Amino acid sequence: MIVMKFRIGQGYDVHQLAEGRAFWLGGLQIPHTRGAVGHSDADVLIHAICDALLGALALRDIGYHFPNKDPRYKDIDSKKLLTQVVAMIHEKGYLIGNVDAMVCLEEPKINPYIPEMQKILAEIMHISPDEVSIKATTSEKLGFVGRKEGITATAIALIYKN
Numbered sequence: 001m002i003v004m005k006f007r008i009g010q011g012y013d014v015h016q017l018a019e020g021r022a023f024w025l026g027g028l029q030i031p032h033t034r035g036a037v038g039h040s041d042a043d044v045l046i047h048a049i050c051d052a053l054l055g056a057l058a059l060r061d062i063g064y065h066f067p068n069k070d071p072r073y074k075d076i077d078s079k080k081l082l083t084q085v086v087a088m089i090h091e092k093g094y095l096i097g098n099v100d101a102m103v104c105l106e107e108p109k110i111n112p113y114i115p116e117m118q119k120i121l122a123e124i125m126h127i128s129p130d131e132v133s134i135k136a137t138t139s140e141k142l143g144f145v146g147r148k149e150g151i152t153a154t155a156i157a158l159i160y161k162n
């Protein structure tokens with residue numbers, strides 16, 4: 001009898017938005033007047049996914065593995081961080097089942113970019129694009145997201161092994 005083992009994890013990230021920063025989201029650079037501020041490229045969606053994957057195996061969080069004082073991660077492309085996190089999951093004998101994420105952002109509309117993000121992230125996680133769900137909402141002009149001061153993302157990931 002094959003007994004499959006499943007684990008789930010959740011992730012959350014926030015970044016400030018400021019003028020003069022490139023706007024990276026889901027591994028894509030999106031044209032916009034503002035971008036997320038951070039030590040890395042500040043890709044809040046990838047960071048939330050990394051934390052969900054790490055959380056599934058109780059492997060602490062993204063800042064634990066890639067400290068924001070470490071010059072190796074200055075302006076790093078977050079796709080490289082996700083690649084390393086996926087390797088940690090595989091090293092423990094697990095594969096990724098699916099990821100479901102939600103981005104909370106007042107502007108710009110990110111819907112047109114979601115299929116490309118799914119493709120990029122699925123390739124890194126060795127799953128298919130329809131196993132990477134990316135959703136978006138505004139904050140209805142409320143709070144720091146509503147004032148266009150910041151962006152948040154949450155993610156849930158399922159991983160499994162035979």
Ligand SMILES: Nc1ccn([C@@H]2O[C@H](COP(=O)(O)O)[C@@H](O)[C@H]2O)c(=O)n1
Binds near residue numbers: 109135139
């Ligand atoms: N940055 C965003 C925010 C939302 N969307 C899409 O627009 C729809 C309406 O958003 P509400 O917050 O007004 O409900 C939503 O369903 C998202 O698909 C977006 O693309 N980018």
Ligand SMILES: C[C@@]1(CO)OP(=O)(O)OP(=O)(O)OC[C@H]1O
Binds near residue numbers: 038040047
């Ligand atoms: C990714 C890291 C590392 O460069 O830096 P930031 O871009 O500041 O992002 P954050 O979401 O605060 O997560 C952890 C950091 O260590």
